[in-house]
Amino acid sequence: MAMIETQDVKKSYPSGEGLMEILHGVSLSIPAGHCAFIVGPSGSGKSTLLHLIGAMDQPTSGRVIIDGADLTTMSEAQKDIFRRDKIGIIFQAFNLVGNLTAIENVLVPFLPRGITPELRDRATEMLKKVGLGHRLTHRPNKMSGGEQQRVAIARALVKHPQVVLADEPTGQLDSHTGEEIFRILRNLQHESGTTLVVVTHDRRFIQPGDLVLEIEDGLLKH
Amino acid sequence: MFRFAWLNLLSRPVRTILALVGLSIPVLGVVGLLSLSNGLRGLVGDTVKLVQGVMLLRTNTPSPIFSDIDPKLVSEIRAIPGIKHVAPEFWRVAPPVENTSTVLRSLTAGSSEKRLANFLETPVVLGMDIAEHNRLDSAVYQRALIKPPSVGGRFLEDRDKGLNRVVISKKFAEQYANKDGSPKKPGDKIRIGSDEFEIIGIYETASLLLDVVLVMDIGTARRLLKAPDDALSALYVEMNDPGENDRISKIIEDRWDEIDSRGMNEVEASFGDIMGEIDVLLMMAVGLAFGVGAIGIANTMIMSIMERVPEIGVLRTNGWSSRQVLSLITLESLILGAISGLVGCALAVAACWTANLYLTDGIRLIPTPAIIVRGMALALLTGILAGSYPAWRASRWSPMEAIRYDP
Numbered sequence: 052m053a054m055i056e057t058q059d060v061k062k063s064y065p066s067g068e069g070l071m072e073i074l075h076g077v078s079l080s081i082p083a084g085h086c087a088f089i090v091g092p093s094g095s096g097k098s099t100l101l102h103l104i105g106a107m108d109q110p111t112s113g114r115v116i117i118d119g120a121d122l123t124t125m126s127e128a129q130k131d132i133f134r135r136d137k138i139g140i141i142f143q144a145f146n147l148v149g150n151l152t153a154i155e156n157v158l159v160p161f162l163p164r165g166i167t168p169e170l171r172d173r174a175t176e177m178l179k180k181v182g183l184g185h186r187l188t189h190r191p192n193k194m195s196g197g198e199q200q201r202v203a204i205a206r207a208l209v210k211h212p213q214v215v216l217a218d219e220p221t222g223q224l225d226s227h228t229g230e231e232i233f234r235i236l237r238n239l240q241h242e243s244g245t246t247l248v249v250v251t252h253d254r255r256f257i258q259p260g261d262l263v264l265e266i267e268d269g270l271l272k273h
Numbered sequence: 274m275f276r277f278a279w280l281n282l283l284s285r286p287v288r289t290i291l292a293l294v295g296l297s298i299p300v301l302g303v304v305g306l307l308s309l310s311n312g313l314r315g316l317v318g319d320t321v322k323l324v325q326g327v328m329l330l331r332t333n334t335p336s337p338i339f340s341d342i343d344p345k346l347v348s349e350i351r352a353i354p355g356i357k358h359v360a361p362e363f364w365r366v367a368p369p370v371e372n373t374s375t376v377l378r379s380l381t382a383g384s385s386e387k388r389l390a391n392f393l394e395t396p397v398v399l400g401m402d403i404a405e406h407n408r409l410d411s412a413v414y415q416r417a418l419i420k421p422p423s424v425g426g427r428f429l430e431d432r433d434k435g436l437n438r439v440v441i442s443k444k445f446a447e448q449y450a451n452k453d454g455s456p457k458k459p460g461d462k463i464r465i466g467s468d469e470f471e472i473i474g475i476y477e478t479a480s481l482l483l484d485v486v487l488v489m490d491i492g493t494a495r496r497l498l499k500a501p502d503d504a505l506s507a508l509y510v511e512m513n514d515p516g517e518n519d520r521i522s523k524i525i526e527d528r529w530d531e532i533d534s535r536g537m538n539e540v541e542a543s544f545g546d547i548m549g550e551i552d553v554l555l556m557m558a559v560g561l562a563f564g565v566g567a568i569g570i571a572n573t574m575i576m577s578i579m580e581r582v583p584e585i586g587v588l589r590t591n592g593w594s595s596r597q598v599l600s601l602i603t604l605e606s607l608i609l610g611a612i613s614g615l616v617g618c619a620l621a622v623a624a625c626w627t628a629n630l631y632l633t634d635g636i637r638l639i640p641t642p643a644i645i646v647r648g649m650a651l652a653l654l655t656g657i658l659a660g661s662y663p664a665w666r667a668s669r670w671s672p673m674e675a676i677r678y679d680p
């Protein structure tokens with residue numbers, strides 16, 4: 052059964068006078084537990100598509116169905132909860148909160164509801180898994196780019212999400228660090244059985260068995 | 274969450290401190306002013322215990338000096354069962370004493386302490402029906418007369434009727450001293466308006482607010498102030514049983530709409546109300562300061578959220594709802610309000626203590642817990658209100674908009 056499914060998704064942004072259509076009708080299906088790559092040239096709409104899958108934005112038309120739930124019919128509050136519980140997200144620019152330590156950054160999704168010792172243990176465990184057991188109380192500005200991205204990975208996975216979305220997670224890292232990040236991502240995906248969707252324009256990390264979705268000018272190539 | 278909000282404030286210490294200062298000052302102002310007015314009321318409280326009667330005034334007049342009562346009522350009230358004495362009084366603000374106007378004095382006074390004291394010292398004329406007052410059990414000024422040999426003198430008697438004779442406070446005796454600098458004593462003269470009066474006695478009530486009264490015969494007072502022969506301001510009433518004060522007061526108020534019965538403490542406090550007008554001005558200034566403080570906090574919070582748009586996007590993409598973002602920003606400005614409140618209150622308490630070391634004349638600035646609570650409440654409210662717009666703004670960005678924002 053498909054974990055992620057989009058049906059004729061179109062997305063336009065207001066530009067100048069009228070609207071500019073970025074996605075011209077994307078239909079795709081990603082089975083649960085798989086690793087999918089969205090590849091394509093810069094500006095082709097990869098991030099836009101990822102944001103739609105992650106309930107961070109609303110398509111202009113079409114449907115986005117995650118784990119059987121149609122995002123396009125959800126209320127804002129439902130989408131907040133959906134993002135909180137089902138989606139782990141990793142960005143190119145690491146996107147940590149500067150004022151918080153590594154462990155607190157991992158716990159960000161839980162902050163508003165309060166941090167229990169149990170959650171703290173889970174976060175510590177997660178940081179150990181990404182190899183940052185010795186960096187728990189460091190601030191982002193005291194960490195290297197690779198370390199920061201590993202914190203972001205721990206944050207994305209700590210809530211045991213159904214879907215992990217990564218938007219060019221190695222875009223700001225050197226190739227060696229990039230490989231390490233992918234190794235960690237793949238290990239964790241394997242261990243947790245989550246569905247992983249990675250946007251990249253670097254095809255080096257694609258392995259046999261991965262689903263490759265090529266996007267160009269807002270359309271999926273087959 | 275709290276720690277997060279706190280860290281966010283700490284990350285820009287200078288800006289946070291400026292916002293704190295901006296709101297601490299009005300808190301200091303309001304707590305200080307409330308303490309002052311509380312101190313004045315405390316002054317009144319000291320003396321009322323002596324007083325057993327009630328005062329009948331015209332409804333809606335803040336003080337006997339603005340009140341007038343129909344003389345025909347005297348006999349009707351006297352006829353009410355349970356009433357023992359009804360003593361007619363005529364009260365007005367005094368004409369200039371020794372040719373000096375208080376308003377002028379207070380404006381030209383050097384220190385603000387003096388200025389305040391002078392405003393409280395506006396002389397007031399009390400003309401009393403001597404015979405009736407001497408029959409009272411609880412007459413304030415009779416009791417307050419300083420007995421010989423320390424000063425000498427006597428209170429008003431029937432033979433003083435219609436004559437320019439006056440009993441003044443020790444405070445005024447010192448304030449309106451003789452030319453050689455010695456305080457006025459019985460036998461000395463004092464000018465009230467254009468008339469010369471003989472001082473026959475000196476009193477001291479220990480209440481700053483009551484010690485401004487020039488006590489004379491009611492007929493003399495009406496003549497001095499060019500009032501009709503039967504003009505009345507108030508009736509001082511004693512019951513057979515002071516425990517019946519409330520019940521009989523109610524009977525009187527029910528029967529005559531235009532009459533209001535007050536405890537002496539309320540009446541006394543009204544003398545302090547000459548202060549009322551300044552209070553309004555000061556409160557307006559403090560209100561303005563609160564406005565400025567609120568703008569300071571709003572400004573700090575707006576700058577802070579604009580710097581943090583992508584970070585707020587991170588929170589949203591990680592499942593924070595817009596309401597939780599709203600709470601975070603509101604919490605931050607609430608913390609600013611709380612700290613400003615604490616700092617302002619602490620400064621105010623320190624200022625009151627310091628002021629009390631220098632203030633004489635029995636004025637005390639008393640910052641009670643209730644006043645502190647009010648100061649804190651104002652600070653918290655200002656924090657929340659000033660933070661509400663930035664918080665609302667921050668909560669309205671969509672996760673995608675915020676994360677893509679380029680500062």
Ligand SMILES: Nc1ncnc2c1ncn2[C@@H]1O[C@H](COP(=O)(O)OP(=O)(O)O)[C@@H](O)[C@H]1O
Pocket residue numbers: 064065073091092093094095096097098099100677
């Ligand atoms: N919020 C937006 N408003 C207007 N245009 C946008 C917005 N987000 C993206 N775009 C435009 O959509 C196009 C695709 O962007 P994006 O999905 O980020 O591409 P990619 O990730 O493949 O490089 C770009 O031309 C970009 O300028």
Ligand SMILES: [Mg+2]
Pocket residue numbers: 097098099218
């Ligand atoms: Mg992109």
